[in-house]
Structure formats: structure tokens, C-alpha cells
Amino acid sequence: MNKTCRCFVALFVLFFWLPAICCEKYKLCVVDGKEGYKKSTRYCPQLDAAESTVECVVALDRMDCLRRINKHQADFAVFTPEDLVAASNLELEVLITNELRYEREKEFEYEVVAVVGNHANIRSRHDLRNKRFCHPGYGYETDWTRILSNYFEASTVPPQCDPQLTITENRVRASSEIFLSACKAGPWVRNAVLDRELKQKYPNLCRLCDNPARCSKQDKYWGRRGSLLCLTDGAGDISWARLDDVRQHFGLTSGGKEDSPEFYSLLCPDDSVMPLNSTDPCVWVVKPWSVIATRRTKAQEIQAIISSLNHSDVSPWKSSLLYLLETAYVTVQTLDPVESIESYFHKAKGFLSANSFSGCHPPRTIRICTTSNLENAKCAWLRESAAVYGVEPDLDCIKADNVTHCMLALNVNAADVAVVPPDLVHSGLRDFKLKTLFYETAKDEDKYVSVAVTRKGTKFDGFKDLRGAKACFATYDGVAWHSTIRTLQKLGLIGNCSVNEALAKYFGPSCVPGIPKNESLENLWKTCQDGFDGDLGALHCLSSGIGDVAFVSRNSIKAFVSGSGQSPDYPSSNESTDDFVVVCPSNHYPCHMSWAPLGQAMVRSNSTELWMKDTLDVFLLLDSLFGKNYRDLTPSFEMFGKYEWHSNVLFHDATLRLREVPTAKNTDQMALPYEELLRQAPVCRSGSERGVALLGAVMLCATLVFSF
CATH class of the missing domain: 3.40.190.10 (Periplasmic binding protein-like II)
Structure with missing residues (x-):
């Protein structure tokens, strides 16, 4: 290469390649929340400014941000302590550069303590039997997970592992046998029927509540301050509560004094007690702050950017970056040095222990296929x-x-x-x-609503006009298949016996993907082609002119027209929804044949x-x-x-x-509903069977007559 060429290459690198490297932006992974927390469209465009060193990568959720950082598709994001536990369990390597604090002087978001009334004479965890327990309850897990909520009992109550009881009931029964009474208001489980059954079976765990019969989130003693009111009203002997709430409740900080602190003490994890107003109170477990976590290779540079942010900054892109990071008015606290997840949690008393309690052995596991x-x-x-x-x-x-x-x-x-x-x-x-164990429920327009669809201009006034029509089905033995059979039977257009053969005679040359290939059913598979299976395939069968009517899910029409989910076996449709018409079975029948949930979880019967x-x-x-x-x-x-x-x-x-x-x-x-349609399937009775049934009825009648 001559000198001129080398010079040209050097200039090309200088002017085109180096600026691209120098000006590469750090990628912030942004997750939009509900309503006022949909921030990406408002603030991310501000990061496009030439002077900005950060750009947005919008993710689906916080776990998606972890995956993106792990794949080097993003550089940093905001995470909760629970997110970091998941990252640690998955062995994802991220470093923590900054905390997002509401109050600069507080080392943790909150600390949880056990407050005891001195009258109860509780000096260690061994004195808890037959005492009265005030618990903050369940149903507000935004910043108080069940792990932290249950930590005191998990640390002090001997576990039970009766294989004849659910895991939840084992835990409930263990507490019920230790404490004389308690107020644990709110939903113990999400199933309302089971929740009621458990509370009726272990009523002593609701006995301290202001309304024991309901034991609900509306109770006076439910919630963060509720457990302290339960204690100071004289209902209970011990309260599990946040330290900041305790200090406020007893007048140790501003906010109102409900009772004198000298009548209460802190029960410590080392089985000692200390005065409530101790300068270094003993805590059982802490909740760390939300943090900025980054890729290891870019941690120092990103920390420098984050640490420079403040609410008085006039730089539009820096102000927008801070708004994207914070969920409330926060103080950015720099960690020096940056820390690994393990190192960070090492300072958070009890947090990892709370997340690593061993369960029963052998463990119970739900295997999802x-x-x-x-x-x-x-x-x-x-x-x-x-x-x-x-x-x-x-x-x-x-x-x-x-x-x-x-x-x-x-x-x-x-x-x-x-x-x-x-x-x-x-x-x-x-x-x-x-x-079925449970159903996926959705809006009406998103359910699987089975309908008969024809092209616009086709003269079908009802199912009686479909005799001899060329039909396109999504699949054999599916929702539309059984719904069509039941509808034709209800209208008296086919009988209850040999329904496959009945449909083969009722319709003209048709396509039912997956139907058994035998001679009597040839009419139902002779027009099938590649790509005709499924709802979209049945609509392609109709759209191509091979079929006259398609039996499909109603919401598949929109998907077919938009081209979403199209099979590579056939081209996208050029039609609009106006090119298709739903055929109602009759004037005295709903326009759909059945509806089914989007999906349902099935288990062994x-x-x-x-x-x-x-x-x-x-x-x-x-x-x-x-x-x-x-x-x-x-x-x-x-x-x-x-x-x-x-x-x-x-x-x-x-x-x-x-x-x-x-x-x-x-x-x-x-x-x-499709489920009811399956349950009410008509029974096929041949002529001889009807005769036997009639003879049986006559003999039974005669027997009854003679018995009287």
C-alpha cells in the first residue's frame, strides 16, 4: 500500500471510526410502569441530545433488564433488592454503583424489630409460647414481601411438615400452636374460599383483631401501624413492626405519641431484650434500598455519571435521566467502592437469611410443562x-x-x-x-369465540343454508368442530349418532385438518392443502375460494387481516375485516356457537x-x-x-x-360456554337402544305399581 493510500485510511479511521467509539452512549434499561410511571416516551427523547452520554433501551420488565445487561444489550438499570436476589441465584454478574435513597442518613429503606410489652415478661424467644402476637397482616406486599412479613415466625416458631396439610396450613398451624392468640389480618392465601376455611380452622390467629370474624384488610389492627396499635391498646404482648414506625408511634421521633416507651422493650435475635429508646436498637431483618446495577466493565464510568445527578441540574438530559431513575424524590448515594451483590447484602442484616430458609424435606415442587x-x-x-x-x-x-x-x-x-x-x-x-385447575380469563373480545365466517356477498342466512357448502375447519376435535356439531344438532339439522359421518354428508367437499382418513369421511379432507390448519389456515382456505365457510375463533379474523401470526405456507391477506361476514346459526340463537377461555391449566384428574x-x-x-x-x-x-x-x-x-x-x-x-357445551353433549341412541330403554321404563313402572 503506497503512502497516499495509507494516509487516506488513517484519515478515514480518524474521521469516521474514532468518533463512533468516542461518542458511544451508555444504555439505560427503562421499564414503564402504570399510569404516571410510563416515563420512556416523555424523558427518553431528551437523552438524544448531542451532549448526552446516555440513551434509553426500553424493556418489558425488570427481569428483562437483567437479561439485557447480561447479554450486553444494556449497561445499567434500577433494581429492587428482590431483583438482585434473583440475579444472584441465576449467577448473573452485575455490580452495584449507587443507592436511591429517600433519606440520605438512613442506611436501609427500613429495619424490622420485635416490640414486647414489659407486662408480658418476654425475655427470649423461648417465652413466646401462649403469648399474644400482633402481626401487620397480609395484602400490601409492595414493599413488605411475605418473606419479610413471615421472618419473625420463621425464626422463632418450630416448622411443621405434615404431608397431609398444605405448606400454608403447616405454617399457620405451627403459629397457632405457639401463640395463644394473634391478629394476622388480610388474605392468608389468594383463594378466598380456602382463606375462609383456614381462618375458621385456626380462629385464635384472628382473635386479637378488632373484628375477628372478618380478619380482613379493613381491620383496625391491619397494616404497618395496626400491629403497634394492637400492642398499645392492650390486645397483644408482642408486635412485629418497622423501626421507623415504632419510633414515631412511641414519640421517639415526630409524629405523635401513642404510649410511653418505658413500658416496652425490644426482643433481640440473640435472645436478649433492650430498652425501646436504645441508640443502637437490635433489628431482626433489614430491607436495602433500590439501587443502580451495571455491567462490570462499565461500572466506574456509569457511577460517575449517576453520582453527578441532582435535582437542581439545569442540563435537560441530566434532569431527564434522574427522572427516569427515580420512583420518588430521591437522593443518589454513591457506593465507594462499587460492590458485588454478595458484598452488598453482607451488610444487610437478615436479608439473605430471610431469602434462604429451607423448607420441608422432601421439598414440594410444582412441575410446569x-x-x-x-x-x-x-x-x-x-x-x-x-x-x-x-x-x-x-x-x-x-x-x-x-x-x-x-x-x-x-x-x-x-x-x-x-x-x-x-x-x-x-x-x-x-x-x-x-x-382443569384454573382458567386464563380475558375481555370478551379476546376470548376464543367460535363463529361461522363467510366472504362478503355470500347468501347464507343461517346454518340451514350451509347444507352442501364447502367448509374450512381449524382442526378436528377442536372448539369450532364440537361447537358446530352441537349447533347443528340443536337446530335439528343433523342427528346425535355418527356425527363425523353426518357432517361429511351435510357439507360439500371440505377441509378438517387432522380428521381420520377413512372412506366415509373423505368429503371432509379432500380439499385440504398445506397451510390450511389452525384458525388462520381455515381463513386462508375461505379467502382463497376453496371453501365457502370457515369455522374459527372470532378474533382470528382481525389477526388474519393484519397478517400477525401468519404461516409462511401462504402469503399475507390483502383483505379487510369488512370482506368477511359472520353467519348467525338462526334468528333465535346467539350469533356465536360457543366461547372458551384463552387457555386453561390442566392437571391429572x-x-x-x-x-x-x-x-x-x-x-x-x-x-x-x-x-x-x-x-x-x-x-x-x-x-x-x-x-x-x-x-x-x-x-x-x-x-x-x-x-x-x-x-x-x-x-x-x-x-x-364451551365447557358447558361439552358437558351437555347429547347421548346417541339407536332405534334398538330406544326400544330397550322403553321396555326398561315399562318394567320399572310395573314393578312400582305392584309394590304398592
């Missing part, structure tokens, strides 16, 4: 997220090739729970002897009632933590949201909540 690497990965993150919030039994993730194999795994006890789509529910009930209670409570608790109604400012992990930007992974994105029943009483009134 997944059908892809993506589902299995999401399940693994759900497992870790559940663990740091104290969800028991533990979760495990078992991978199979497809849903059918998952149902087989359940049947042979190789897995415990599988989420089954509506089209395979009948097979699960009939072929694999399964039953011989599962014990005990196991069902334990498992259902776990998923209802997961729903409250990671579902659409999460209580945090930003989602830690989204069960019913995209995973790695893929839709409907493990659960459906449109799921609103999980229920043990498919409908919500008094709010969900859509007619023709």
Missing part, C-alpha cells in the same frame, strides 16, 4: 421471581415437544401442570384423563384435593405479584406479557387474571 425453549426460559425466570417473593411450593420447568406430549407427561406423572389451548381441552379430558389447593394458591399468588394488577411501580416480571418480544409465551398476553372458574359471577354473562 413447557413446549419450546422460549417457554422454558420464561418459566425459569418465573421460577426465580417467585422464589424471591416467598412463593411456595417451588416451581420447576419440564420441556416437552408440544402440548400433546405435555398432556401425556401429566398423565404418566412426569409433570404436574400444563397450559392447554381451547382446541385440545376435549382431548385432555377424554384421552389423557385430565381436569386423580390429583388430591390437598395438592390442588396448594397448587392453585401458588398460581393465584403469582397472578397477584406478576399479573396485570401488580402492586409495584414497575413490573418485576410479567406473566401475561411478551417475553423477549414474543407474544403468548407460556400464558396469553391478553389474559387479565387467573380464576378457578371460567367466568366471573355477575360480570361475565356471555352465553354458550
